[in-house]
Structure formats: structure tokens, C-alpha cells
Amino acid sequence: METSIGALISGSGVRYANKTALIVNGRTYSFSEIEHLSSAVATRLQQQGYGRGATVSICAPNSAEWIIAYYGIMKAGCIVNPLNLMLTAPEMAYALVDCGASVLFGLSEKLLSVRALLGDKSPLLVSFDGEADDLELFEGWSGTSVGSVLEFDQDLRSEISTVVYTSGTTGKPKGALLTHRAVLLNVAMTATMHGKSEIDTVVSALPLSHVYGNVVMQCAIAYGMTLVLHSTFSAEEVLESIEKHRATIFEGVPTMYMYLLDFPRLADYDLTSLSRCTVGGQTMPLAQMREVETRFGTRLLELWGMTELGGLGITHPVLGEARLGSVGLPFPCVQAGILAPSVNGQLLPVGQVGELVIKGPLTMLGYLNNPEATAEAIDSSGYLHTGDLAYMDDDGYVFVVDRLTDMIITAGFNIYPAELEGVLCEHPAVAMAAVVGVRDPVKGELAKAFVVLSQGCQLTEQELLDFCRTRLAAYKMPRLVTFVDDLPKTGSGKILRRVLRQ
Known part of the structure; x- marks a missing residue:
């Protein structure tokens, strides 16, 4: 190393x-x-x-x-x-x-x-x-x-x-x-699991600032690959790059593959140089994963990672068995477990659903200037709590089934309701707000806001969105707004997002 x-x-x-x-x-x-x-x-x-x-x-x-x-x-x-x-x-x-x-x-x-x-x-x-x-x-x-x-x-x-x-x-x-x-270590393990070497040419439009895109870049630099980099994603431009440069790897998030599958002239491009593709950032429907493998004529390697790991932690080995729907096997250098989602959670046996936890040299040291958040994320045993609900099969393959927290994932980007709610409530006409994720066939999820106006105030959806647009990154913007008279709450006043989702 x-x-x-x-x-x-x-x-x-x-x-x-x-x-x-x-x-x-x-x-x-x-x-x-x-x-x-x-x-x-x-x-x-x-x-x-x-x-x-x-x-x-x-x-x-x-x-x-x-x-x-x-x-x-x-x-x-x-x-x-x-x-x-x-x-x-x-x-x-x-x-x-x-x-x-x-x-x-x-x-x-x-x-x-x-x-x-x-x-x-x-x-x-x-x-x-x-x-x-x-x-x-x-x-x-x-x-x-x-x-x-x-x-x-x-x-x-x-x-x-x-x-x-x-x-x-x-x-x-x-x-x-x-x-x-x-x-x-993340770069070395990723390259090993995916069989990357100097004979490869990779096409990517993943942001370099994101850990997924960063690991793609680092693997290319470390192992002598040629990186064909796009500043933004365009289905046509990506397909042209794969064909022109005889790319062996394409790396993307589910949304990119959905746009590629929907591109009317996909069949016109020669993609026979591809030997594997990778997908991560959020789960992808099995039917669409199978369609990618059929129409691209190559294997699709699903992966799972976190910012707090600096990239991947679990993925499929390119020479291993394909199990679509699973995010793969933990890296050899990390220890993964499924923890019972309780105060004194214990590691669960095969097949039982709990919170996915990770331990090993990939995990972050902690959060800068935030010891409280660090203590919440990394327990006394050294396990990083991922917030994902998952289970393992008899062979150690990991299957992510849901989110333990209320985090919304749209096109691979993480959105946290509390941040959006704080911005919504900055508007003088808003008394209360709650944000939940709603399913979307292309982006996975969209953020939907339920808003209670202050008495005597009037506000349109467009006015509220315009207010948010100057305060939130575009990917964090709520895409749907519903004005309601009140929000469902527990006896202690905590808003029940579960009821809003239903």
C-alpha cells in the first residue's frame, strides 16, 4: 500500500x-x-x-x-x-x-x-x-x-x-x-473485487465530490486505467463514449441506467466492449437490473457504500456468483453484521432483518467537531451504524431491504427531512412542516412536504418552492407540497412521519 x-x-x-x-x-x-x-x-x-x-x-x-x-x-x-x-x-x-x-x-x-x-x-x-x-x-x-x-x-x-x-x-x-x-484500502479492495487493471477504460459521469465517483477516479489513477470523464450525465454522450473509446466498464447510479434503457437509440450503439458495469447509490428494481444485463450484454455489479466509509464496503466480486438483488459480499478487510434494532441490540443470525453495521479500517474516525453525532454513529464495539435495514444469507451476501431512519434517497443523493423542514419553517407563513419520501419510478424517491400555515396566512406552493430554492441545493428541493390543517403527532408532540407516508 x-x-x-x-x-x-x-x-x-x-x-x-x-x-x-x-x-x-x-x-x-x-x-x-x-x-x-x-x-x-x-x-x-x-x-x-x-x-x-x-x-x-x-x-x-x-x-x-x-x-x-x-x-x-x-x-x-x-x-x-x-x-x-x-x-x-x-x-x-x-x-x-x-x-x-x-x-x-x-x-x-x-x-x-x-x-x-x-x-x-x-x-x-x-x-x-x-x-x-x-x-x-x-x-x-x-x-x-x-x-x-x-x-x-x-x-x-x-x-x-x-x-x-x-x-x-x-x-x-x-x-x-x-x-x-x-x-x-477502499480503492485497493474495490479494484480487487471488480478486477480493475491497466487494460480497462472506464466511462463515468459520477460526481468526483461523491465517494462513489471519487473511488472510480482513484482506481483509475492507481491501477493505470483510462478514465473517460463526463461533467454531467447525458445518455447519448455516455453511449457515444462507450462506443468510441471501447470502454470496458461503465459506472453509475440506478437513475442513469433508467435513462439509458429509455434512450430510443440504445440499440444503435456498439456496447460489446463492456465487460462489466457497476451500480450503487440506492437499490435498483430487479427487472431493470436484468434488462441492463440483457441489453448491455454484460454483468451488472451492485455495490453498497457510505460517505463514512470513503466509498464501498460491500459489493459483488466480478469473478463470483451473480445474485441480483443483493448488494454483494463485505470487503475482506471489514466485518459486517446485522444488529437487532434495539437499545441493547445483539448481532442477528442469518436471514433475520436488522440494522446493517460495519467495523474495520475503512470506517471514519468520527465527525468533525461533533462528538455527540460520532457516539451515535460508532458504538462501543467499534461498529458503524449505517441506518440501513438488511439481512444476510447463508453465504454472507447482504440484502438491503429498507431504511431504518427517515432518510430520503433521490437519484443517489441523500436528503434528510429535518433539514428541509427547518428551511420550510423559516418562511413567516409556515407554522409547521413535515417531509417524507414518496416513491418515484425514475429517481427512487421524491421529497414531499406537508405544510401547516400560520393562522390568517396565505401561501401558494410555487411561492414556498421559490423560497426554498435560494436556501437548498436543487437535489434537496421538495418536489410535492400539500397544505394541511394539522399534522399527526404522538402524545409528546413528535410528528408521525409514518402516518404521513401511509
Whole structure:
């Protein structure tokens, strides 16, 4: 195992040199080119005084700049904070302040919106697109002469590499702390289970800021694959890439496959180069999984992961038995169990449904600045509580059947009702609000809001949605709103979301 994440590209830059590492936005990058450019960024970070322990954020769409900045941050010994591009400026500002980010890489529009909120407390802003004259330009950073200050041989495996934010049931984002070792091990296990190597070309439109997309990128860099990266998902563009580049792997979420299956000219594309596809982020109907395998002519490997694991924890081995409907087998380096959902829960035997728990070197150290949430997530035995209801069969395959919590998953993104309810209730005309998930054939679930207005107030659905739109990322927006006279509650006043779902 490498001694740090930054060492992945350093080693690959030597091993694979002029081999194509990345194809994005019509441009091709070799491994040695990414290695050199990321070293330049690392040098500039250290010249500015940002080295071991400093936190550096990235908020941008998939691009070569994103990857170069990421590995530059890692080489400099800094901690990376990948931010979801769909976050609003207030959401970004909260994360930046909470993690103490020193530098923020991204597009000018996002950078300026953050600066408008944070003012003098804003981190150093470095623009990928160079549209604002008063921002530092990434082009200058990646053109820095590589200096000798870089310590390529430093062993950072036990140190924090990443703080990545995931919403909590309280509505406040939580920063999961991942070590270099956890990420490196996740990459190694994923590549092993999926049989990835330098003969592979992978097509992906998964966001690099998401742990799934990040592991796809890391596997490609570590094992000499060619990554054909899309900034956004388009069924036609993905199919064209698979055919043009003779891709061996496509990686996506269920929604992407649904759009691909629904694409009218799917049969016109040559997909015979594919040797396997992966799907994760949420469960996928069995009928559609079978249709993917039939129409794509290859195997579909389901996987399961969490932000708090830095990627996958369970998946199907490419050379193993196919069990559609199961998310696969736990990685060899982790211990998975099914816990009785009670205060003093015990591990359950085969076939019984309970909460899926994970223990091992992949799990996060905890949540930044949030010991209470950490204690709730990781118990005294070291098990990470996932919030998923699942069971195992006699051979150890895991089947996820439902959510233990009220979390809503729409197109692979996690939405927490309490966060949406807090925003809804900020509107002066709203007295109470409750949000639940309703099934959707394409996105899995949609967020539906039940709203009680304050006495004498009037409000339309569109007015309320417009109010939310400036405060919530697009994927968190409630898609349905129903105005009601009251909400069902327990005797203690707790809102019964179960009744609303029914």
C-alpha cells in the first residue's frame, strides 16, 4: 500500500508515464502530465504556507482541474474537503467555516457567492475558469515550477486525508473524517473485487465530490486505467463514449441506467466492449437490473457504500456468483453484521432483518467537531451504524431491504427531512412542516412536504418552492407540497412521519 493518497499519482506517473489517464472535455491527459501538474499545485500550496494539516476545499463540476487540484492537495500533505457542486452558497459557507478551509478551488461564480457571505473570513479563492480578475487563477497554480519542498516519502496513512460532509438527521451537515489508509484500502479492495487493471477504460459521469465517483477516479489513477470523464450525465454522450473509446466498464447510479434503457437509440450503439458495469447509490428494481444485463450484454455489479466509509464496503466480486438483488459480499478487510434494532441490540443470525453495521479500517474516525453525532454513529464495539435495514444469507451476501431512519434517497443523493423542514419553517407563513419520501419510478424517491400555515396566512406552493430554492441545493428541493390543517403527532408532540407516508 502507498504511504499517502498523493503517492498514488506519483507512482502511476512513473509506472504508466505516457499512457492516457484521462479524457475529458475533448482533451487527453497522460499519467505523467497529471503527476507534473498536481506537483505544481502542491508546490504552490506549500509556498503559500498550506501544508500538512491545512484543509483545502474543492467545489466544481467534474474536470481535469478538479483531479489535478485534488492530487495537488494530497501531495502537499493537506486535508481535502470535496464539496457537492449543488450546495447553495450558505450551505457551502457553513462547511468551509466548520472545517476551517484555508483555500477553495472552484468556478468563479461559486467563489464570489461564498466571498459575499464570508467576507474577510473567506478562504483564499482560486478560480478554475478565470472569469473574475480579482481571483487567483488555477492556470497560474498548475504552472508553478515544482520545488523541492515536497515530501513525497512522508507516511500519512494514519492521518486524516479527507473531511467530507453528509447531512445529519438534525439538519446540520456533518464532516466525516477519513484517513489516508481508509481511502487507500477502499480503492485497493474495490479494484480487487471488480478486477480493475491497466487494460480497462472506464466511462463515468459520477460526481468526483461523491465517494462513489471519487473511488472510480482513484482506481483509475492507481491501477493505470483510462478514465473517460463526463461533467454531467447525458445518455447519448455516455453511449457515444462507450462506443468510441471501447470502454470496458461503465459506472453509475440506478437513475442513469433508467435513462439509458429509455434512450430510443440504445440499440444503435456498439456496447460489446463492456465487460462489466457497476451500480450503487440506492437499490435498483430487479427487472431493470436484468434488462441492463440483457441489453448491455454484460454483468451488472451492485455495490453498497457510505460517505463514512470513503466509498464501498460491500459489493459483488466480478469473478463470483451473480445474485441480483443483493448488494454483494463485505470487503475482506471489514466485518459486517446485522444488529437487532434495539437499545441493547445483539448481532442477528442469518436471514433475520436488522440494522446493517460495519467495523474495520475503512470506517471514519468520527465527525468533525461533533462528538455527540460520532457516539451515535460508532458504538462501543467499534461498529458503524449505517441506518440501513438488511439481512444476510447463508453465504454472507447482504440484502438491503429498507431504511431504518427517515432518510430520503433521490437519484443517489441523500436528503434528510429535518433539514428541509427547518428551511420550510423559516418562511413567516409556515407554522409547521413535515417531509417524507414518496416513491418515484425514475429517481427512487421524491421529497414531499406537508405544510401547516400560520393562522390568517396565505401561501401558494410555487411561492414556498421559490423560497426554498435560494436556501437548498436543487437535489434537496421538495418536489410535492400539500397544505394541511394539522399534522399527526404522538402524545409528546413528535410528528408521525409514518402516518404521513401511509
